Amino acid sequence: MNSLLVSLRVALATMLVCVGGYTAVILGVGVLTPDSAQGSLITRPDGTIIGSRLIAQKFDKPHYFWPRPSAPDYNASGAAGSNKSPTSADLTDRAKQTVERYGATQDKPLPADLAAASGGGLDPHITAHAALYQADRVAPARGVAREAIVALIERHTFSPGGPLTPDRLVNVLELNLALDRDFDPTSSSK
Amino acid sequence: MTAMVFILLIVGGSALLSWPLGRYMKWAMDPDETAGPGRQKLDRIFASIAGTLGTEQQGWKRYMVALLIFNIVMFTVSFAFMALQQHLPLNPDEMKAVEGSLIFNTVASFTSNTNLQHYSGEASMSYLTQLCSLMWLQFVSAATGVAALAAMARGLAGRKMMGNFFVDVQRATFLVLLPISFVVATLFLFGGMPMTLQGSAHAATLEGLQQIIARGPVAAFVAIKQLGTNGGGFFGPNCTQPFENPTFWTNAVCMVAIILIPMASVWMFGRIIGRVRHAGVVFAVMLVFLLAKISGAVWFEQAPTQAFASLPIEQATGNLEGKELRFGAATVPLWAVLTTSTSNGSVGAMHDSLNPMTGLMPMIGMWLNATFGGVGVGMINMFIYIILAVFIAGMMVGRTPEYLNRRVEAREIKFAAVTLLAHAFFILVPTAVFAVTPWGAATLNNVGPHGFSEMLYEFSSAAANNGSGFEGLGDNTVPWNIATGIVMLLARFIPIILPLAIAGSLAAKKPTAQSAGTLGVEDVTFAAMLIATILVVGALTFFPAAALGPIVEHLKFMV
Structure with missing residues (x-):
């Protein structure tokens, strides 16, 4: 009986400090990073939200860069991976559709990140290599020279781990926003 | 090459940090006269919070009873918050009632420090449940x-x-976990993690679609999730969800946070028993296993996605299915091994989509469950292997085995054997039952050997109190919820109760005199003996099961 009461007292103390106190302090520190603390949202001038720079969103139209495949179809309140074994025939079937969508051939094979779904289905990045691959589609769809698109990709390419990783990535949503800013989408052939 | 440098930085950096942290944990958990008046004042506060029992000195049985009663209170309080969430505040996204067997499974999971998740946080738990029920348990478990x-x-x-x-x-909560959580959560905030009590953001995307973006008090939650070898994600797919791990750098911090306290626990153990050299030998043995598994995982994950082999898809980048690009490909096998060598279980990639033999490495981690292991309990599990190694060595030279100047006799060996057999039993028997009934067979996401691996992984994860999964498994069913819930609770408390009983039994014996014939526990011979014991007893128990799952899948598809 005594132990039970003492347990409740300790439970209450830990709950107050670790849930109340700790959460409040970290929320307080979050004031220093107001943008990312709210989810790194990108808004329009009128205040409506376009999306989050950390969260992939769906792009289907040829004049935008497309993100990696997503098992939950870019549902940002139900993230998930495909959870298919890399030996799975289901995965082959899905990749066949992706290959068709991009029109990839043996001479111009698809970059692997565009065929493989990410863990949460919300990976905001593609490799710079995969962006360049898509430049062949985006440039004519926008009615601009490929070089202009390539230059834009290069400006948006970053290295996620500096010297610790050879990877070069671009953020798809930011790249597409830059596309719309630099090359008026209304003038493009949709 | 950069991958190797990165792996060495993370593992080596964590090992270096664990040394001062182990010293600090000794000061926090077992202060002696030199600890200073400020430290004693803290203990007086903790004693006063504990009221009538605050100054009681407990033998192993009293200590165990107190531990169990406190854990029952943890279970009950957490259960209440979750079961009532639809009536309680801080529920901006209007989460509904959670189904009964899922509440049982989830609360058992977080009480037992497992954090196996048969739910998806952003789809079923209110912010109050995430904080008061789950995050609280992440501290106190x-x-x-x-x-x-x-x-x-x-x-x-x-x-x-x-x-x-x-x-x-209270010492562990307030002096060890809480201060480090403050530091790590702050790093996460500056790394771009969300920390808000506002509900989901509603976006109209560039192509004019609606996207509901779940968020929440993520940074605080993820810090203790990693530090306490909990592993339960705020979001369903854990640290692959970009909010839960936004950059390469938060990913690096996560990995250090996963392994840090389990490593430091070994040093704390060494300092309390007054044999730091012995702890050093144990640490080295754990590190050998860790590095072996990392090497295996890195090696096997280089193979490209087998399913793409016949298609016009580039094959040079390895297997990217289930992986995030921002972490870099090399970090994935490292994370998969770290999270399962400890009993953490948070994931940085989908383990279901790892290459077959890569997926075996996490399973080995959970089968051994002692190559650093969970905070505190990893060293306890290793203690069982140590007792067994001492016993076998004693038999080989024909002397009564001793450990730390106490004779190890039949009673201790029985307890140790039961602890080890229980672990194997909780993994292999339920897996067999689910494999031959619709309970398991009807819930698989992959066919053939990989489907078997999904079930084997699930019970390995439950029994190791790990919490990761081959998440394709449709595990939110009543049979899975009840079975893994029971396994998690038994597999949590039996390997705490029996080792404590062994320690109590040893403490009650007269110390033996050290002689030339005493088996040393501070040299290479002992390390080799311990490694051999772990390999023979731990690994071989599970070899037949491994052969049915990942090994046959590898042989069938990958060679």
């Missing part, structure tokens, strides 16, 4: 493990009185 190790170490140091659980659990 981890603290329970650290307290249990401190008590066991005191027993092995020859003290019949093992301390006071109610004070120990």
Whole structure:
């Protein structure tokens, strides 16, 4: 009986400090990073939200860069991976559709990140290599020279781990926003 | 090449940090006269919070009873918050009632420091449930493990009185977990993680679609999730969800946070028993296993996605299915091994989509469950292997085995054997039952050997109190919820109760005199003996099961 009461007292103390106190302090520190603390949202001038720079969103139209495949179809309140074994025939079937969508051939094979779904289905990045691959589609769809698109990709390419990783990535949503800013989408052939 | 540098930085950096942290944990958990008046004042506060039992000195049985009662309270309080969430505040996204067997499974999971998740946080739990039910358990369940190790170490140091659980659990919570969580959560905030109590953001995308973006108090949650070897994600797919791990750098911090306290626990153990060299040998043995598994995982994950082989898809980049690009490909096998060598279980990629033999490495981690292991309890599990190694060595030279100047006799060996057999039993028997019934067979996401691996992984994860999964498994069913819930609870408390009983039993014996014939526990011979014991007893038990799952899948598809 005594132990039970003492347990409740300790439970209450830990709950107050670790849930109340700790959460409040970290929320307080979050004031220093107001943008990312709210989810790194990108808004329009009128205040409506376009999306989050950390969260992939769906792009289907040829004049935008497309993100990696997503098992939950870019549902940002139900993230998930495909959870298919890399030996799975289901995965082959899905990749066949992706290959068709991009029109990839043996001479111009698809970059692997565009065929493989990410863990949460919300990976905001593609490799710079995969962006360049898509430049062949985006440039004519926008009615601009490929070089202009390539230059834009290069400006948006970053290295996620500096010297610790050879990877070069671009953020798809930011790249597409830059596309719309630099090359008026209304003038493009949709 | 950069991958190797990165792996060495993370593992080596964590090992270096664990040394001062181990010293600090000794000061926090088992202060002696030199600890200073400020430290004693803290203990007086903890004792006053513990009220009438605050100054009681507990033998191993009293200590164990206190631990169990506190854990029952943890279970009950957490259960209440979750079961009532639809009536409680801080529920901006209007989460509904959670189904009964899922509540049982989830609360058992977080009480036992497992964090196996048959739910998706952003789709079913209110912010209040995430904080008061789940995050709270992430603190106090981890603290329970650290307290249990401190008590066991005191027993092995020859003290019949093992301390006071109610004070120990506060020491672990307030002095160890909380301060480090502040630091890590702050790093996460500056790394771009969200921390808000506002509900989901509603976006109209560039192509004019609606996207509902779940968010929440993520940074605070993820910090203790990693530090306490909890692993339960705020979001369904854990640290692959970009909010839960936005950059390469948060990913690096996560990995250090996963392994840091399990490593430091070994040093704390060594300092309490007063044999730091012995702890060094144990640490080295754990590190050997860790590095072996990392090497295996890195090697096997280089193979490209087999399913793409016949298609016009580039094959040079390895297997990217289930992986995030921002972490870099090399970090994935490292994370998969770290999270399962410890009993953490948070994932940085989908383990279901790892290459077959890569997926075996996490399973080996969970089968051994002692190559650093969970905070506190990893060292406790290793203690069982040590007792067994000492016993086998004693038999080989024909002497009564001793450990830390106490004779190891039939009673201790029985307890140790039961602990090890229980672990194997909880993995292999339920897997077999589910494999031959619709309970398991109807819930698989992959066919053939990989489907078997999904079930084997699930019970391995439950029994190791790990919490990761081959998440394709449709595990939110009543049979899975009940079965894994029971396994998690039994597999949590049996390997705490029996080792503490062994320590209590050893503490009650007269110390033996050290002689030339005494088996040393501080040299290479002992390390080799311990490695051999772990390999033979731990790994071979599970080899037939491994052969049916990942090994046959590898042989069938990958060679």
